[in-house]
Amino acid sequence: MPRRRPRAPWTLQRRLVLTVVALLALVSVTIGVVSVVILRASLIDRLDVQLASAVERSGVVLGGGDNDGDRFGDTPESPYFGMPAADSILGGPAQPPGLLALVYDGTTITTGYTDDQSGAIEELSGDQVQLLADQVNQSAPVTVDLGGELGEYRLQAHTSRTGILYLVGLPLSGVAATAAQLALIITFVSLAGLIVVAIIAAWVVRLALRPLQRVTATATRVAQLPLDRGEVALDDRVPAGDTDPRTEVGRVGAALNRMLDHVDLALEARQTSERKVRQFVADASHELRTPLASIRGYSELTRRSGQHLPPDTIHALGRIESESVRMTGLVEDLLLLARLDEGRELEQQPVDLTVLLVDAVNDAHAAGRDHVWNLELPDEPIEAIGDEPRLRQVVANLLAxxxxxxxxxxxxxxxxxxxxxxxxxxVTDNGPGIPESLTDTLFERFARGDTSRFRGTGSTGLGLAIVAAVVAAHHGAVTVDSQPGRTQFRVELPLAGAAEAH
Known part of the structure; x- marks a missing residue:
C-alpha cells in the first residue's frame, strides 16, 4: 500500500487569514442565531396577543347574547343562527385569516379552519382533531404541529360563560417565513462580509509580514553562501528598519544581525588561520624541496660511487634514497594543494581526454601487471579545456x-x-569496496582507514584530496559509489565548448 505524502504545512499568512475569517464566521453565526431566535420569540409574542384577541372575540360569539346565558346563534335574529359552533367562531367579526377553531358543547365537537388563500372554511382530519382535543385543557398558548399543509399552530383553550369549551389557534407559518427570510438575509450578508474580510485580511497580513519576509530573504541569502570554504564576504544584513526592538519582527531581525556579526568575526578568524596555515605549508614545501633533492642526490651518488661499502650501508643508502623520493612526492603534493587553495588559475588549453586515458592506462599497466586493465573509449575524441598535467595527475591518482x-x-x-x-x-574496480564510515571523509586530506582496503599501503592520504581539488578547480565534480565487490569513482568535467562558455 503506497504511503501517503505528508500534507504541506500551512504558512503563517494562511493561518492568520483563516483564523480571522473563522472568528468572523463564528461571530456571524452567533449573531444570526441569536437574531433569529429573538425575532421568532418576538413574533410569537405578537401572535399570542392576536390569539388572545381571537379567543376573546370567539367567547363573545359563543356566549355574548342580550339575555345572559344565550348564544348569538340561539335566536333567529342572530347572524350565526343554525351555523355549527366552530363555523360561528371562524365567521365571527374581525377574525384573522388562517384561524382554527374547535368547540365542545358537552355533546358534540365541531372543528374547522379558514383557508388563507380562498377564505373558505375547511374541515380538519381525524388525526388533527385528536391533536387539538389533547390540548383543550391548555389555558396558556402552546405550539402544536398539525402536519400536512397546516403545519405548526399556536393554540389556546378557553371556556365561555355558558360553559362551552373551545380552542382557537393561529398559524405559525408567517412567523416561520419571516424568521427564514431573516436567516437567509443574514447568511448572504455574512458570506459577502466573510469574502470582503478575507480579501482585506490577506492584504493586511501580507503587508504586516513584509518585514518578516525581508528577514527571511536575508537569512536565505546568507544560507546560500559557501561558508565552509574560502574567503566569504558576509556583508548581508537585515535592513535597519526591520530591527526595531519594540516589535516582534524587529527583535528577530536584530538577533539575526547580531548572529551574523558573530559569524562574520568567526569566519574572518578562520580565514586568517587558514591563510597562515596555507602559507606555512607552501613555504615549508618550497623550502624542503632543495634539501630533499640534496639528500636524494648524495645518497644516490654515494651508492653509485663504486667504492666497496658494507651491505648494511648499501641497504641504508637505498632506504634513504627511497624515503627521500617519497618525501619529495609528499612535498610536491602539499605544494600543489597550497597553490590550489590560494586560487591560482590553472592553464586553460584543449586537452584530448581520449589520449590522456590511453597514456594513463598504459602507465598503470606497467606499474601493476598483476591487475587486469580495460579501457572503454567512445568512437569520437572528447576534449576538455584545462591543465593537462593536472588532469593527468587526477587520472593517475585514481588508477594508483x-x-x-x-x-x-x-x-x-x-x-x-x-x-x-x-x-x-x-574508474571501476571489483575490489573489496570502501567502508561506509569512510565515504564522507574520503576526499579530505590525510584521510586513511584501517580496513583491508587501506592497510599497509603507505598512502599519504593526499591522492584523492588532490583529485577533488583539481577537479573543483576545473569546475567539475568527483563522486564515489562503493559496495563490496564494486567501487566506482566518477569524474565530471565540462566539455571544451561548455568550459569556454563558463
Whole structure:
C-alpha cells in the first residue's frame, strides 16, 4: 500500500487569514442565531396577543347574547343562527385569516379552519382533531404541529360563560417565513462580509509580514553562501528598519544581525588561520624541496660511487634514497594543494581526454601487471579545456588508488563518455569496496582507514584530496559509489565548448 505524502504545512499568512475569517464566521453565526431566535420569540409574542384577541372575540360569539346565558346563534335574529359552533367562531367579526377553531358543547365537537388563500372554511382530519382535543385543557398558548399543509399552530383553550369549551389557534407559518427570510438575509450578508474580510485580511497580513519576509530573504541569502570554504564576504544584513526592538519582527531581525556579526568575526578568524596555515605549508614545501633533492642526490651518488661499502650501508643508502623520493612526492603534493587553495588559475588549453586515458592506462599497466586493465573509449575524441598535467595527475591518482587498494588479479575498467555538456570519466574496480564510515571523509586530506582496503599501503592520504581539488578547480565534480565487490569513482568535467562558455 503506497504511503501517503505528508500534507504541506500551512504558512503563517494562511493561518492568520483563516483564523480571522473563522472568528468572523463564528461571530456571524452567533449573531444570526441569536437574531433569529429573538425575532421568532418576538413574533410569537405578537401572535399570542392576536390569539388572545381571537379567543376573546370567539367567547363573545359563543356566549355574548342580550339575555345572559344565550348564544348569538340561539335566536333567529342572530347572524350565526343554525351555523355549527366552530363555523360561528371562524365567521365571527374581525377574525384573522388562517384561524382554527374547535368547540365542545358537552355533546358534540365541531372543528374547522379558514383557508388563507380562498377564505373558505375547511374541515380538519381525524388525526388533527385528536391533536387539538389533547390540548383543550391548555389555558396558556402552546405550539402544536398539525402536519400536512397546516403545519405548526399556536393554540389556546378557553371556556365561555355558558360553559362551552373551545380552542382557537393561529398559524405559525408567517412567523416561520419571516424568521427564514431573516436567516437567509443574514447568511448572504455574512458570506459577502466573510469574502470582503478575507480579501482585506490577506492584504493586511501580507503587508504586516513584509518585514518578516525581508528577514527571511536575508537569512536565505546568507544560507546560500559557501561558508565552509574560502574567503566569504558576509556583508548581508537585515535592513535597519526591520530591527526595531519594540516589535516582534524587529527583535528577530536584530538577533539575526547580531548572529551574523558573530559569524562574520568567526569566519574572518578562520580565514586568517587558514591563510597562515596555507602559507606555512607552501613555504615549508618550497623550502624542503632543495634539501630533499640534496639528500636524494648524495645518497644516490654515494651508492653509485663504486667504492666497496658494507651491505648494511648499501641497504641504508637505498632506504634513504627511497624515503627521500617519497618525501619529495609528499612535498610536491602539499605544494600543489597550497597553490590550489590560494586560487591560482590553472592553464586553460584543449586537452584530448581520449589520449590522456590511453597514456594513463598504459602507465598503470606497467606499474601493476598483476591487475587486469580495460579501457572503454567512445568512437569520437572528447576534449576538455584545462591543465593537462593536472588532469593527468587526477587520472593517475585514481588508477594508483585502484591498483594499491585491490588484490592481485582484480579488474579495473576505465571509461570515457560525453553526457550532455560534461565529459564523464569513470574508474571501476571489483575490489573489496570502501567502508561506509569512510565515504564522507574520503576526499579530505590525510584521510586513511584501517580496513583491508587501506592497510599497509603507505598512502599519504593526499591522492584523492588532490583529485577533488583539481577537479573543483576545473569546475567539475568527483563522486564515489562503493559496495563490496564494486567501487566506482566518477569524474565530471565540462566539455571544451561548455568550459569556454563558463
Amino acid at each position: 588508488n585502484a591498483r594499491v587498494h585491490t588484490d592481485a588479479g582484480s579488474e579495473v575498467i576505465v571509461a570515457l563518455q560525453a553526457v550532455g555538456d560534461r565529459a564523464v570519466i569513470t
